[in-house]
Amino acid sequence: MSLPKAAELPIGAVIPEPGSTRRNKTAGWRTLKPVIHDDKCIRCQLCWLYCPEGTIAERKGVFQVGNRTYDVKYEIVYDYCKGCGICANECPTKAIEMVPEAP
Amino acid sequence: MMQIQKTRWVEALTGNYATAYAVKAADVDVIAVYPITPQTTIVEKLSEFVANGELNAELIHVESEHSALSAVVGASAAGARVFTATSSQGLELAHEILHIASAMRLPIVMAVPARAISAPISIHNDYGDVMNARDTGWIIYIAASAQEVYDTIIQAYRVAESVNLPAMVAYDGFLLSHTVEPVELNDEEEVRRFLPRPVRPYTLNPKRPVTMGPLASPDWYYEFKYQQAVALKETYKVAKDVDALYGEKFGRSYGVLETYKMEDAEYAIVTYGGAAFGNAKAAADIARERGTAAGVVRMRLYRPFPTMDLLKALEGVKAFAVLDRAIMFGSPAEGPLYKDIATAMFIHGVDKPAVGVIHGIGQRTMYVEDMYKIYTMLRENPRKEVVFMGVRI
Numbered sequence: 001m002s003l004p005k006a007a008e009l010p011i012g013a014v015i016p017e018p019g020s021t022r023r024n025k026t027a028g029w030r031t032l033k034p035v036i037h038d039d040k041c042i043r044c045q046l047c048w049l050y051c052p053e054g055t056i057a058e059r060k061g062v063f064q065v066g067n068r069t070y071d072v073k074y075e076i077v078y079d080y081c082k083g084c085g086i087c088a089n090e091c092p093t094k095a096i097e098m099v100p101e102a103p
Numbered sequence: 104m105m106q107i108q109k110t111r112w113v114e115a116l117t118g119n120y121a122t123a124y125a126v127k128a129a130d131v132d133v134i135a136v137y138p139i140t141p142q143t144t145i146v147e148k149l150s151e152f153v154a155n156g157e158l159n160a161e162l163i164h165v166e167s168e169h170s171a172l173s174a175v176v177g178a179s180a181a182g183a184r185v186f187t188a189t190s191s192q193g194l195e196l197a198h199e200i201l202h203i204a205s206a207m208r209l210p211i212v213m214a215v216p217a218r219a220i221s222a223p224i225s226i227h228n229d230y231g232d233v234m235n236a237r238d239t240g241w242i243i244y245i246a247a248s249a250q251e252v253y254d255t256i257i258q259a260y261r262v263a264e265s266v267n268l269p270a271m272v273a274y275d276g277f278l279l280s281h282t283v284e285p286v287e288l289n290d291e292e293e294v295r296r297f298l299p300r301p302v303r304p305y306t307l308n309p310k311r312p313v314t315m316g317p318l319a320s321p322d323w324y325y326e327f328k329y330q331q332a333v334a335l336k337e338t339y340k341v342a343k344d345v346d347a348l349y350g351e352k353f354g355r356s357y358g359v360l361e362t363y364k365m366e367d368a369e370y371a372i373v374t375y376g377g378a379a380f381g382n383a384k385a386a387a388d389i390a391r392e393r394g395t396a397a398g399v400v401r402m403r404l405y406r407p408f409p410t411m412d413l414l415k416a417l418e419g420v421k422a423f424a425v426l427d428r429a430i431m432f433g434s435p436a437e438g439p440l441y442k443d444i445a446t447a448m449f450i451h452g453v454d455k456p457a458v459g460v461i462h463g464i465g466q467r468t469m470y471v472e473d474m475y476k477i478y479t480m481l482r483e484n485p486r487k488e489v490v491f492m493g494v495r496i
Contacts, residue, residue, distance in 0.1 A: 003323070006327075013316070
């Protein structure tokens with residue numbers, strides 16, 4: 001990605017439009033990413049509760065996992081997850097694995 | 104000079120009152136005031152102007168110099184023409200905001216009657232405060248008379264608003280801030296025509312929302328600092344143009360530096376501020392009577408540094424001295440102006456004997472005889488060295 005040059009930027013580091021933070025993905029410094037192994041997940045909701053960034057999404061629906069049926073599923077929002085690993089640490093069934101990001 | 108014309112009149116003013124009159128003429132909108140010696144009489148006079156209805160401005164009494172500069176940062180961000188003033192410890196306390204004002208590209212004008220820095224406490228004049236603020240991205244003028252203070256405050260608004268950078272107008276505390284001189288005042292309507300309110304690129308306006316002072320990650324920060332470096336460098340030409348334009352309109356201009364008997368000078372003293380310049384001129388006269396071709400150069404614009412004008416002024420001299428009124432502790436050369444000139448000459452391949460003289464610290468009296476001694480030193484023993492003068496050692 002090529003970023004604008006000094007002369008192309010507004011002076012004084014002004015952001016000339018409101019709401020631009022919405023476009024700002026904040027996961028840039030993640031080195032390990034959490035991966036949920038859905039077959040081990042018992043839907044206890046602990047990762048969702050503990051995530052300090054609110055980047056675990058709770059999806060409603062009907063989900064068949066092996067011989068069990070759940071009405072909810074947890075997914076990581078990778079645009080904002082910083083990779084802190086709290087979810088993996090808290091998961092009682094070790095269903096979340098921290099995987100190194102591709103360099 | 105004393106002839107009163109239709110659009111001009113002369114008042115007997117202190118340097119500080121000259122500042123206040125210039126600020127009134129510039130029709131500022133917001134003034135943040137906090138007392139500190141020797142600056143206080145500026146904002147006292149401005150308070151009087153506002154109370155009398157002579158100046159329609161919002162006068163904010165703040166609780167510190169940090170707040171004073173912060174208040175004018177906010178007001179300037181909202182598009183107001185602003186003013187504040189401080190000295191010494193006040194400038195130190197406001198130091199953090201100096202960087203913010205220049206990086207946010209706000210055309211603030213601030214007067215700084217220069218005063219020594221604690222400890223030990225001194226209310227007297229040297230340039231320790233100004234020199235400590237010299238690399239904060241501000242335009243810095245150092246004036247040498249009450250008249251020049253008046254003219255420079257007005258010029259500073261025009262320059263600052265042209266380049267979107269803040270400007271500091273410094274001058275000798277007490278020696279100039281509290282001494283009375285005749286000052287020719289301009290017609291205020293003429294000043295206001297000279298200072299049209301430019302359309303600022305960005306202001307805080309609910310109808311056109313912008314974010315000012317945001318966080319910049321490593322991918323962005325450097326570009327904004329580069330913009331600032333370029334903007335201050337380009338101010339060199341703008342300051343010259345505005346000074347020339349001011350001269351055309353009001354009949355007084357100074358250049359970015361002032362020279363005295365430099366046309367054929369073999370030995371020169373380079374300095375700044377009123378007291379050092381005045382006494383150096385007197386010493387140059389004596390030296391000339393005694394057969395030494397002596398001259399003086401006074402830096403008026405200190406940031407951006409007028410490198411090319413300075414090199415030109417010193418082209419013909421055999422040796423020169425730089426008289427500094429501040430100490431940079433532990434620096435390869437303790438005089439800040441000396442170090443700037445040494446850097447400029449090194450870059451441009453100029454090599455000549457130059458003595459750095461530190462004097463007038465905490466307003467230690469700089470006698471004309473001391474200045475004369477500098478010329479003798481240059482003539483008899485031209486060298487490269489820093490000398491502490493006027494101190495008991």
